[in-house]
Amino acid sequence: MRSISYEIKRTMRSRFVIILIIAIVGLSALLAYETASTSNSLNVPTTPEVAYGYYLNNNNLTMVSYVYDGYGNPVKNVEIYYQYNGSDYRAISSSKGYANATFQVKYSSQINVLINYTYTRFGTKIETPSIAYTINLAMKYSGLEIYPYIFNKLNSTRMGILAMYVGNNGSSSPNLSFIFLATNSSRSIPNSFNYTFYYNFTSISIKKIFPTIENINDTYYIEVKNSNGTLVNIYSGLEGGKSFPIILLGKLSTYSPMTQSRLQSLVFSGISSILDLFIPILAIFTAYLTYGKDRTSGVIESVLKRPVTRGELITTRFLSNAIAIFIASAVAMALVDLIYFYYFSMYFSVIFLTELIWTYFVEGVAFLSIVYMISHLVKSQGALLGAAIGIFVVMDLFWEIIPLAVISALGISSSSSTYVITNIIFDYISPAGYSNLFQTLITNKLGSFGGITINPSAYGLTYLPLIAAGLLWILIPFLIAYLLAKYRD
Amino acid sequence: MIEINNVTKIYSKNNPPAVNSLTLKINDGEILGLVGLNGAGKTTTIRMIAGILLPTSGKISVDGFDVVREKVKASNNVGWIPELPNFEPNAKPLQLMRYYAGFYKNNDEMEKRIRDLLDMVGLSNDLNKKLREYSQGMKKRFAIAESLINDPKNVLFDETLNGLDPEGVKFVRNLILELKLRERSILLSSHILTEIENLADRVAIISHGKLIKTLTKSELKNLGKMKIYIEIINLNDFRENVEKILKKYGTIEKTDGQLVLTDLNVQDNEIPNILDDLISNKIKVRKFEPVGESLEEYFFKLIGERQ
Structure with missing residues (x-):
């Protein structure tokens, strides 16, 4: 159906999506350049x-x-x-x-x-x-x-x-x-x-x-x-x-050979923060602009009267939005990889690159699903926009602070197992925590708060539950949105 | 052909049904006028046919395809022009038409058809504008064009005449008649009852979601009780005689220098006898015009009785 290609083009030509993708790719590249160019020149004296x-x-x-x-x-x-x-x-x-x-x-x-x-x-x-x-x-x-x-x-x-x-x-x-x-x-x-x-x-x-x-x-x-x-x-x-x-x-060289572990540290030391912030923004507001707004304003009726089912329409738009998120995370990570290769003559391992793209793709698409679901639960454009902003603020922007506040309020010691478990639970509660979970799995360090070395598998953090959690984050809200679209006016 | 079979639509359990056990059929080459007060269920009915709303119960089929279960096939042959068309505001007309065309089986002629349709509705000079820059009338013209993109066999006009200038009204009227000639089945909802009266082959009157009455073309011409508008030359010279004659047949009312004979006590086929009676009494008659009630008068009387 030609409409799917139009939906993809429509999403990718949206001014908001273009600006966000450029911001995501540009900032990631800039941070990669900054971390790569300074990582080996720290010993150069700055005094005369x-x-x-x-x-x-x-x-x-x-x-x-x-x-x-x-x-x-x-x-x-x-x-x-x-x-x-x-x-x-x-x-x-x-x-x-x-x-x-x-x-x-x-x-x-x-x-x-x-x-x-x-x-x-x-x-x-x-x-x-x-x-x-x-x-x-x-x-x-x-x-x-x-x-x-x-x-x-x-x-x-x-x-x-x-x-x-x-x-x-x-x-x-x-x-x-x-x-x-x-x-x-x-x-x-x-x-x-x-x-x-x-x-x-x-x-x-x-x-x-x-x-x-x-x-x-x-x-x-x-x-x-x-x-x-x-x-x-x-x-x-x-x-x-x-x-x-x-x-x-x-010795006349300060060079120490790059390792995958060091490359990963470079990614997690800055680039991941950029993606954690901007990928959800891209997802939430793309979902609002290309689906939720059309649905709540009634514009979608001009499409729904065509030979297309409600299920096909929501799925097509969702997929086109997901493609935009994939492009943003894949292009950003590919560019970061190329910049690091330029400096360190080493690419990310295929597994690590796949993990990174998957992580941010899941994070973005999960937020996408949530906004699609809410698009079918609220009646007005204003309410949807308010909900979208609320989701961004609570579930992404402040999601690093909320667990800290809870841990502090409950008086949980940072050296206890409860602290680790609480953090992991919070990372499971919001899609914004998904990259932290993967980071913990890859680096054996507690994601967003860093510093504490743990054995991820001892806390149930292995590939299977993480992939399952990612799929559930995407599928459950989208399935609800799909069923509401199909069976409710 | 559109068949609505015992369809009910309930928006909320706390409210009465918007459409209640409605059964209607619109044949190919037929214009069905749909009239009713605000909230009678006209738009809900049309939106259900267009596949925008789901019927709570009953079945709607378009050319034999169920609009719920076989939505794609059913919608392939429906064109819907809503009362307040709502389009992606930042899209341009050609771009949006091409998008809509993507949902249908396309051929090489589609691009030409898109341009012809936009030309037909008088928008060919406004193709570089975004739809948010269009007036309501222009949006309605665009809605007509995009609804006919696949040359549908069934067309739904929901208050399409509202917001159009006189030229636009004439254009839509001619379009409806042209579609009828091309054997399209047409559902026409309008508050302008004279238009319905002039265009429709049948009129369905609905109230509170229920069908009250369906009138055929011949019934439309003879609605309600007949009246006779009579003008007499030199009435004042013959007034006493004229009134004596006419009182035998009904009640005399006077309006604008002519007499109106109402509450006739004769059958319709005996009306010419009244004229014969006047002439045989040497009364010179300038005008003798028997008319039925207008649809509007009939509608309000019917709705008034129901309420």
């Missing part, structure tokens, strides 16, 4: 760091400081205080990140300069504790210093080094070869390495280097050679002015 070096010209010491962010990019307007021999010398980082200061020093074997810096964050001035930078006066300049653990902006799970070179009178470096040595050996300095990566640069003052990472679990070392193949000492003023031929960098 400073790389130091120096050069001497007679008695004049020039302290060279480069202020950088977590990605090694320059940070301006950071005030650096150099304290030497009771005097403070101040420099402010330029747009290139440099904050240099020159002052006279007295010759001895080595001197310490105390350094601290201040920066402004969220309108608050923050001052770092002082650290000692040791200058070996036997060396006219610091040469090469290496600061590990800057993050790659293109892949924030990958780390590299910031190399700083201060030569004679502040000159840049000669040709240098940076050699990254990767090993999975547990020895402090292994005899051999699995991989060696060379990076040649000349005339560097500041250089960000992100080595190739073959294996995220490998430990990395770095050594630097000049054009003659001689090892270059790597100076460290912050470690007492010592020089090192090789430096242990450690």
